[in-house]
Amino acid sequence: MNPTRRTLLKTGAALIVSFSLKGQGPTAQAAPELDSFIAVHPDGKVTVFTSHVDPGTGIRMVYAQITAEEMGIPVDRITVIDGDTGIVPNHGGTGGSSGVPRGGADIRQAAATARKALLDLGAKKLSAPADSLTLEGGIVRPNGGGTGVSVSELIGGKRFDLKVDPKAPQRKPATYTVVGKPILRTDVPRKSTGRFAYVHDHKIPGMLHARVIRPTAIGAKPEAVDEASIRAIPDARVVRLGDFLAVVAKDEWAAVRAARELKVTWSEGRAMTPSANLAAEIARTKPEREQEVVKKGDAPAALAGAKTLKATYYWPFQSHASLGPSCSVADVKDSGVSVWSSTQDVFGVRGLVARTLNIQPAKVRVVYMDGSGSYGSNGAYDAAADAALISKAVGAPVRLQWSRQDELVWDPKGPAHMLEVTGALDKDGRILAWDSSAIGPAGPQWTGSALSPVAAGLATAAPQGQGVPVIQNLDPPYAIPNLRVTGKQLKDTPIRLSNLRAPGKIATVFAVESFMDELAASVASDPIAFRKQGLTDPRALAVIDKAAAMLGWKPRPSPAPKQTGPKMTGRGMAYMRYKHAENYVAMAMEVEVEKATGKIRVTRITCAHDCGLIINPDGLRNQVEGNILQTLSRTLHEEVLSDGKRITSVDWVSYPLLRFPDAPKLEVALINQPELPSHGAGEAACAPVAAAVANAVFDATGIRLRDVPFTAAKVKLKLSA
Amino acid sequence: MPTYKFKVNDRDVSVESWDPDQPLLYLLRNTLDLHGPKFGCGLGQCGACAVLVDGKVARSCVTPIRTVAGKSVTTIEAFGTPENPDKVQAAFIAEQAAQCGYCTNGMVMATEALLKTTPHPTLEQAKTALSGHLCRCGTHTRILAAVVRAGKA
Incomplete structure (x- = not known):
């Protein structure tokens, strides 16, 4: 965001750690200061640069904690700059729960390199061997105490350029004092008081407002555009590039009105299976x-x-059903292009914009600003390309925001x-x-x-x-x-695709853990006892036992004895190890099924989660809770609807989400493994949710639900069958 | 251009709108630079744009500016700052009741309104008060805990 930072890093005094292998990093950039992971400034403050962004997961605090721990510098002196292609190294986009295991590992090693360098500098200054010194609270001093020298004094007015040293020793987990602490996120106070700046809030002088006009159906093309239909709207005009249509106005509401009122005749779209x-x-x-x-x-x-x-x-x-529709601000000039985007992959968007405008990627700067949660590749990528195209067409900076309908219909699914x-x-x-x-x-x-x-x-x-x-x-x-x-x-898909949280696993674990329950029921075995027959891994057994104990699981086969009364209750569970290599997650839950309506109400969920070393337990808990409740929403309510001609789930009525009255009591147990590597937690707890719900409904009713979403109408039909 | 006079956060304002049906949300965000209220749906379905009009929760994305003249609008910015949050905002911070935070405005505003009539809400009352608000990140239990905590502060 701050254009002066580049200059600062190029010329100012600092200790800078950057990619160690020029050209071998994932696209190392031209100037070394652009490959920086970490800059230690003369005032003792530290800036961390990363291409892994924080889309509401709290990863910025995770990176600050990792850096603080390795460098012995208080966490509040660390600033994390995430996702600005002008100043961050490209060590990967955000996704696949890679933020902690990959992004965090890179940053940890860069921080360890900086620490080693500062200890070496301290050794010279204090005339003592480096291994007799420690770096705590921003001061290098002898291990046993005594006079030290501050980081700012060590840097002084000088400039140190270092490459990441893969051999720089990392701190031992047993000595951790910052990693493992539930330090509060610094964005939440601003988010809770309306002061946090999202990409939707970004304004630049001379900026126009734009809305895209999407076709009435997939594959439909504009046959006629009646520009006169928006003539009464102040300063509104149409942008047409081939079959791409947009409207632009000085005033945002004028752009909204123009988008609604522009008369376009569309060709027939591609037929799609209802x-x-x-x-x-x-x-x-x-x-x-x-x-x-x-x-x-x-x-x-x-x-x-x-x-x-x-x-x-x-x-x-x-x-993805992001609560705020995708938005991007673009300023396309001959001298260079700036794009502000909530994409999870700033370098990917830089390439997309460069290809779209037919210019070199080096001429495009993509700056991450938080958006509404994206959970993978939502409409943010498209919105960035939209904004860039429109800005180029009108020769002015443009803020482009999708409508609710645009987001639900046109985000890749x-x-x-x-x-x-x-x-x-x-x-x-x-x-x-x-x-x-x-x-x-x-x-x-x-x-x-x-x-x-x-x-x-x-x-x-x-x-x-x-x-x-x-x-x-x-x-x-x-x-x-x-x-x-x-x-x-399959050869084809009716709808454009992308990653949505826990891609693939969301479905495969639903099938596997539902079928395990079906097998257990076929021999009248308790679902947990049945699973444990085939498990020896102690971490697997630990999470299952923990989730079961928290729920008060009583071993017996499913379904439960037949119930009279308006509501039937049941319990179910599911277990998985993410990708068979990462997190262990077990989940148990209690449900009520209303006989008259078929409505499923999940009343209580317990989850035990083991992802190795925990960096920030509160951030992790927040993430795990979110995974569970979002997937509960996907399980009970969510399906992209189509009538054979077009997508008909266009708003929050036709694409409903879980609502507050249906939020279950949720208990999450985090199992820390201080000596084991950290796995990412952005997705794993999603995967067992649907099967646990299906298994609990089977326990309550004897009815097996095999197609998501488990809507009340569907359950009612099965109950009356 | 027609001018509309009303109060925003206890300050008299006068804003111009070429369209009497322009929703309040756009004028708050673009003319008055109050970014707390968010555009979520433009349909009054999600609550991200919530403000108080004469003390009652209103969906500013479907509140025409002509209906606001002479009234008093309160936005989330009026209640506190990151350094000095009010008790509702402080409860959201203490519970870390946000992930992306895009819906937080609506949650805080609904809670501010709830506490006026129900100073010490139970969990069930909190659920009812937020039933018209959507959260996509799945932060429901933390948000509910924040509402209950605010009632105990």
């Missing part, structure tokens, strides 16, 4: 490609000779999946064989098919539906002698 028929359509479509991803023993042979159980599960297309599982038990009731497959459309990501460059004829939409769907965790985490997992890719 959402009600989509699951059946996916089931009967021949996959373009199949790929066996896990094979152990001989599942088909073992199943052929056994009594089998088979089930099919469905996860629908879902929207989390994909639909059909999941099939066949299993068989041996004579002792253990799993003998398991064969599961996921069928669905896959990638590519938003970068290949941003809306406005394609509509404007500046880019060709990358084909959708290519690649294998995300099928991590479609193999169960339990010991099974005969196992096969297959990914089946």
Whole structure:
């Protein structure tokens, strides 16, 4: 944000740590000061630069804590600059829960490098060996105490340029005093008082307001645009680039009115399968490609000779459904382009804008500003390209904001999946064989098919539906002698796709953990006891036991004995280890199902979560709670609807979210592993939610829900069947 | 251009609007530089734009400016600052009741209004008071805890 920082870093006194391997970092930049991870300033303050952004997850505080810990500098002297392509190193975009394990690891090593350098400087100043010194509270002093020298004195007026030293020693977790503390986020006071600046709040002189005019249906093109239809609106005008349409005005409300009132005749769009028929359509479509991803023993042979159980599960297309519609400010000048965006991938957007405008990426500066939560690749990427195109067309800075309808209809969606599982038990009731497959459309990501460059004829939409769907965790985490997992890719997708929180796993874990319950019920086994037969990992057992104990789980088979009265209650659980390599999460919950309406009310959720070393337990807890409640919303309510012609989920009535009266009591136990690496927690706790709900509803009612969302209407129909 | 006179945060203001139906939200954000209220839907469905008009919660995204003339509008900025939050805002901070924070304005405003009539809300009363507000990050339990905490402060 601060354009003088570049100058400061180029010329000012500081100790700067940057990428160690020029050209080998993930696109190292031209000037070393642009590769900086950490700058220690003469006043003893520290700035951390990162391409991993904080979309409301609290990662800025995590980075500050990691830096403070390694450098012995108080956390309030650390500023984190996230996501400004003009001044941060590109060490990856934000996603896949990579912020802590990858972004945090880079920053930790840079901080360790700075610490080592400061100790070496201190050694010279104090004429003592570096290993006899310590850096605490911004002062280098002898280990046993005594006169020290401050960091600001060590830097003085000088300039030190260092490369990250992969061998610089890190502090031992046993000595941590800052990492592991629930330090409060510094953004929350501003967010709670209306003072926090979001990208939506960004203003620059001469800025015009714009709105995009999206087609009435996917694939529809403007045949006629009646510019006279907005003539009465002050200073409003139409921008048309090929099939891309927008309106621009000085006044924001004028832009809104113009967008509503502009008369456009659209061609017929592409027909699309109505959402009600989509699951059946996916089931009967021949996959373009199949790929066996896990094979152990001989599942088909073992199943052929056994009594089998088979089930099919469905996860629908879902929207990121960001509460604030996507917004971007762009200023396209011949001398260079500035874009303010809430994207989770500033360097990705820089490339997108550069391709859209046909200029070099080096001429584009993308500056991250917080937006409404994005949970993956929402409309922010498209909005940045929209704003840049419009700014170029009108020759002025432009603030572009999507409407509610734009966001719900046109954000790239989390994909639909059909999941099939066949299993068989041996004579002792253990799993003998398991064969599961996921069928669905896959990638590519938003970068290949941003809306406005394609509509404007500046880019060709990358084909959708290519690649294998995300099928991590479609193999169960339990010991099974005969196992096969297959990914089946459909040739096409009716809706543009991108990552939405816990991509793939959200569906695969729903199928796997629902089917585990179905298997357990088939032999009248307690769902937890049944799972534990195939588990030996102590961390897995620990989270399951903890979640169960917190709920007061009483072992018995599901379903519960038949219940009379207007409400039926039940309990269910689910477990998974994220990607079979990261977080251990177990979840148990209690539900009520209203007989008359079919409404599911989750009354209580307990979750045990082990992601290794915890950096900030309160931030982690907030994230885990959010994962659970957001996924509860996706499980109970959310599905992108279409009528065969167009997407019809356009607002919060047609795309409902979980509401406050339905917020369950939520208890989260965080299991810290100080000696183990930290895994990211941005997604893992999402994955078990849907299965735990389905299992609890089965326990309450004896009815098995296999297609998300579990709307009241759907449940009522099943109850009366 | 027609001018509309009203009070905002106890200050007399006079704003021009070319359209008498322009929603209050745009004038607060663009003319008066009050960014606390947020645009979420423009339909009065989510609550991110909430303000108080004569002490009652109003959705500023669907409140035409002509209906505000002569009235008193209060925005989240009136209650406190990051350094000096009022008890509702302080409760949100203490509970860390935000992730992205885009909906927080509406949650705080609904709580300010609730406490006027129900100074010590129970959890159930908090849920009812916020039933018309949406949070996408899943911060519900913290927000509810903040509402209850504010009633105990």
